[in-house]
Each structure stands twice: as C-alpha cells, then as structure tokens.
Amino acid sequence: MAGIFRKQRDRRQDAVAVRFEAVGLRYGSGPEIFTDIDFSLPSGSFHFLTGASGAGKSSLLSLLYLAQRPTRGSITLFGQEVTSVHRQELPAVRRRIGVVFQDFRLLDHLSALDNVALPLRVAGVSEEEIRRHVPELLSWVGLREQMNARPPTLSGGQKQRIAIARAVISRPDLLLADEPTGNVDDRIATRLLHLFIELNKLGTTVLIATHSEGLIQRFRFPRLHLDGGGLAIVDPVTEEVRALVGAESTPIGREPRP
Numbered sequence: 001m002a003g004i005f006r007k008q009r010d011r012r013q014d015a016v017a018v019r020f021e022a023v024g025l026r027y028g029s030g031p032e033i034f035t036d037i038d039f040s041l042p043s044g045s046f047h048f049l050t051g052a053s054g055a056g057k058s059s060l061l062s063l064l065y066l067a068q069r070p071t072r073g074s075i076t077l078f079g080q081e082v083t084s085v086h087r088q089e090l091p092a093v094r095r096r097i098g099v100v101f102q103d104f105r106l107l108d109h110l111s112a113l114d115n116v117a118l119p120l121r122v123a124g125v126s127e128e129e130i131r132r133h134v135p136e137l138l139s140w141v142g143l144r145e146q147m148n149a150r151p152p153t154l155s156g157g158q159k160q161r162i163a164i165a166r167a168v169i170s171r172p173d174l175l176l177a178d179e180p181t182g183n184v185d186d187r188i189a190t191r192l193l194h195l196f197i198e199l200n201k202l203g204t205t206v207l208i209a210t211h212s213e214g215l216i217q218r219f220r221f222p223r224l225h226l227d228g229g230g231l232a233i234v235d236p237v238t239e240e241v242r243a244l245v246g247a248e249s250t251p252i253g254r255e256p257r258p
C-alpha cells in the first residue's frame, strides 16, 4: 500500500519536528486559550490531539500550520524558529506541512482529481506522474467513481476524503488533521487511519485531532490532551499523564506523578 505514495528524495529530517516553548495564545482581548504550553513531537511520531469541544484543538493546529502567531513563546518547526521568521520564509515551511481542515477547504470549481493534484502541480510534478498517483490514491480512499465530480455535488464524507487525499499526496514532513474521520462511518474511518499510519511509516510526523473514543481506543497512539489552557501527554496503555504543563490542567484517569 505504501506504493500509492509518490517516491521522493528523502529530505534531511531534524530529530524533533515540532517544539513549543512557553507558548501562550489569546484572541483579541479574550481569555487565554493556552498558557505556557511546552511540548515537542519527535520526527516520525504519531499522536492524537484530544480535549473537550472548545479546549483549543483547532487553535493548536492553526499555530502549527502558521495560520496565526502565538501571543508569546516560541514555536520551532523542522529546526526553524517560526514565530519571528519573515513572512516571505513561511511558504517554504508550509510546503512541508499537509493539513486536513475541519471544513475541508476544497476548490468547488475543480474536480476531485484536480483538487488532489493541486499540491503536486504547485510543486512542478509532471502530468504523467499525477495521472499515475492521484487516481490510485482516490481509489484507495473509495472515490474511484467520483474522480471527475466537483465538491458541491458530493457528500460531507466524500469531501473529507478528497481533503485527506490532497493533504497526503505529496508526502508532507508533518501531517495535521482536524477531525479527519468526523463525517465517515467506522469502516472508512479505520481505512483512513491506516492511510495515515502508512504515511507515518514513510517518515511523516502525524498529529490528528479527534473526539472519537473508538479510534483512540483501537489505535492506542499517545495523546496530547488539552484542558484548562494546559497540555498533557497521555500514555496510551496506562492512561498515565507523562507530562503535565500549563495552567489548571487536570490529569486524565489518574493523579500525576509527584
């Protein structure tokens, strides 16, 4: 199945893909969404991102794909500090990140196939390669029959799968996905998780925001858990909190270690 992803020259990977140091975020004059968040994601790791509705999952992802800057603190992606970097340098960092947005953000005037091909065309990949890889990936996510359909004629779950195919097609160094299985049934959700796992085996660092207890229990990846402005890293097997940072964060399942 790894064959559905394009082969590409391996990029130099830093040992740590993502590092947050004392990151705070507030919108306008509202309350702080995050207070002094510290964590890092080793390159090639796979984490779920959890937390109650409104805890800040989408906000954390938007900091990671550089849609907004933190109010304070430092964020390093692939060894580069990005909070103070010049705007002109951001696109080069962004090109290494694949994002599945909660609202899909597809281009309605393009077919499913052309939506998925877009990142490859931007990267200058040949049409021959695009014809070889895009239909195969769309078939794999169950959209063989819908390749030429435009998003407005498709269901929410079908649009979601186009968005996922578009995010993974160029084998990004970091994949961020916001509720990527929110609109599909269990069978397809499991298939999509396996797609992310295959991508991860090829070296992509993966972070998936989800509310799905079913997926969390079945796949047992470590969790970044947001609560009360803080962030905890939760061990998948014991549910034990390995690190607890930030304000008012409460442990999940057990008391934190002394």
Ligand SMILES: Nc1ncnc2c1ncn2[C@@H]1O[C@H](COP(=O)(O)OP(=O)(O)OP(=O)(O)O)[C@@H](O)[C@H]1O
Pocket (backbone or CB within 6 Å): 027, 030, 033, 051, 052, 053, 054, 055, 056, 057, 058, 059, 060
């Ligand atoms: N653009 C914005 N302007 C002002 N406040 C915002 C903005 N985006 C998010 N918020 C606030 O930030 C907090 C966290 O929102 P966020 O969408 O990140 O949470 P979430 O965990 O992703 O929620 P859900 O699971 O419901 O998608 C909420 O209180 C929300 O109202």
